[in-house]
Amino acid sequence: MIDAVDTMVLARGLRKSFGDSEALKGIDLDVPTGSVTCIIGPSGSGKSTLLRCINHLEPPTSGTLLVGGQYVGYDLRNGRLREVRQSVLSQRRAGIGMVFQAFNLFAHMTVLENLIEAPMAVHRLPRGEAVSAAMLLLERVGLLDKAGAYPRQLSGGQQQRVAIARALAMKPRVLLFDEPTSALDPQLGREVLSVMRTLAESGITMVVVTHEIEFARKAADQVIFLDAGVVVERGKPADILDNPQSASLQRFLSGTLTATRD
Amino acid sequence: MVTAHPTPDYPISPRRNYGSWVIVAIAVLIVALLVLMLVRNTAFAWDAVLHYLFHPLILSGLAVTLQLTVVVLVCALVLATLVAMLRLSSSRVLQAIGRTYVWFFRGVPALIQLIFWYNIGMVVPVVSLTLPGVGTLFSINTNDVISPFIAAVIALSLCEAGYLAEIIRAGIKSVPSGQVEAARALGMSRGRTLRRIVVPQAMPFIIPPTGNEAISLLKMTSLVAYIAVDDLFYTAQSIYSRTFETIPLLVVVAVWYLVAVTILTIGQGYLERYYGRMDDPLPAGMAYRVWRVALAARHRSSK
Numbered sequence: 085m086i087d088a089v090d091t092m093v094l095a096r097g098l099r100k101s102f103g104d105s106e107a108l109k110g111i112d113l114d115v116p117t118g119s120v121t122c123i124i125g126p127s128g129s130g131k132s133t134l135l136r137c138i139n140h141l142e143p144p145t146s147g148t149l150l151v152g153g154q155y156v157g158y159d160l161r162n163g164r165l166r167e168v169r170q171s172v173l174s175q176r177r178a179g180i181g182m183v184f185q186a187f188n189l190f191a192h193m194t195v196l197e198n199l200i201e202a203p204m205a206v207h208r209l210p211r212g213e214a215v216s217a218a219m220l221l222l223e224r225v226g227l228l229d230k231a232g233a234y235p236r237q238l239s240g241g242q243q244q245r246v247a248i249a250r251a252l253a254m255k256p257r258v259l260l261f262d263e264p265t266s267a268l269d270p271q272l273g274r275e276v277l278s279v280m281r282t283l284a285e286s287g288i289t290m291v292v293v294t295h296e297i298e299f300a301r302k303a304a305d306q307v308i309f310l311d312a313g314v315v316v317e318r319g320k321p322a323d324i325l326d327n328p329q330s331a332s333l334q335r336f337l338s339g340t341l342t343a344t345r346d
Numbered sequence: 347m348v349t350a351h352p353t354p355d356y357p358i359s360p361r362r363n364y365g366s367w368v369i370v371a372i373a374v375l376i377v378a379l380l381v382l383m384l385v386r387n388t389a390f391a392w393d394a395v396l397h398y399l400f401h402p403l404i405l406s407g408l409a410v411t412l413q414l415t416v417v418v419l420v421c422a423l424v425l426a427t428l429v430a431m432l433r434l435s436s437s438r439v440l441q442a443i444g445r446t447y448v449w450f451f452r453g454v455p456a457l458i459q460l461i462f463w464y465n466i467g468m469v470v471p472v473v474s475l476t477l478p479g480v481g482t483l484f485s486i487n488t489n490d491v492i493s494p495f496i497a498a499v500i501a502l503s504l505c506e507a508g509y510l511a512e513i514i515r516a517g518i519k520s521v522p523s524g525q526v527e528a529a530r531a532l533g534m535s536r537g538r539t540l541r542r543i544v545v546p547q548a549m550p551f552i553i554p555p556t557g558n559e560a561i562s563l564l565k566m567t568s569l570v571a572y573i574a575v576d577d578l579f580y581t582a583q584s585i586y587s588r589t590f591e592t593i594p595l596l597v598v599v600a601v602w603y604l605v606a607v608t609i610l611t612i613g614q615g616y617l618e619r620y621y622g623r624m625d626d627p628l629p630a631g632m633a634y635r636v637w638r639v640a641l642a643a644r645h646r647s648s649k
Contacts, residue, residue, distance in 0.1 A: 202534055206534060
């Protein structure tokens, strides 16, 4: 593993096709270590695909994608990218946390079991250590009293906070959020966003696909606007959100502003 | 504004349903006639039924039937899991192999498969292994190895696995894909994901239909009478072919199948209720449950 890198996520000419349709048409992306990048764009613009390429849930069709200076699903040997073994891929994915739109908590496990499963399986943490680490994380997201509850007994906002804690339990180097508040009503969305704001301030590298323009404005170091598989604009949130240059971003912002939450 | 309105408590009389009374009367009449026939018709020979019900030969036949059911169910479950994995694999070739298996072994009647395996010696008379330069390592007559019981186990397992494979596949497919994605994203291995995430959540979908299969398998084993496995039915047959007490022995056989099926049905009810609750799906070992109970107890006592 390469320890200190300046650019946590680096993409050059990243392409991804599904059959005949090309979802990503050559994406360049730099996510500096310790920064927060928000990816915005209309539905079907390739935001989620880009995110899923970063942890190799979708293998890219071509182009370069490095996380922590390293390919995720491949090893470079003799000028060829060779697919790595499943176990190696799993080890690398363990360093890339992901929070899903639909939470995807393990439905048959309690909150605590959700949090300790992967650390025990992947990091071979003893149960006691995993439990105490999990309790600290639950305290951080304000859900210590829900350790013994099952996901379906929690509100959507609580489930998403547990999902964030579950991702953090793996001590990831970068945390990916795939529209984390899209399935929530505004009030529950706010409690998730406030947890994410705290995380952003703690210095963890985050890549957030979101429709929350206000979150992007306040928490992001960099905003990327994606449309039809292409990066149309990128830059500081103030420049991008308050002074959009392209017609598509202007159209997108005027459309979402009405739906924006505080 | 609420106006004054008289609201006395009138009694409510339920709707009369005369039609159902007629049907009940007819049903009672039919049952009474049946009972009368069962008691008065000498063909049933109830003393013979009683005599054979706990006859050692019948009981040993019952034991063979139960043994066959359990052995076939276990073999079929193992095989079915493999076939389901083939059908769920990402390789199109493996998928096709799995699909062909299900197509063939579900499509050919069990009785025909049974008689085929009983006569496998006609197809493959001798099994031997000969290495060039070493000579023949072993050579055995197929008929010495494939006893009627073994033939029955092979045929019924292959057949039953076709049905169970579909049940297992459907159960696994019913687990939302987000569960697998979450496990992958956390860096969990494929095996661990299957064992800890997918299978426990698939169980509530797999157990009830598997219980149904077990019940129909129990009855399907009576087919082995055709290849002279001394199960419950074959034993009864061989007795009544000598004594001509056909009807009483059929009653005995029916009673034992009903008893066995009833016990299985009750067991299935328990399993269904157990797996139906999402709170406690598959216990990942007893220790895990004990740990949970202990946690709960500590939680309560600290309050």
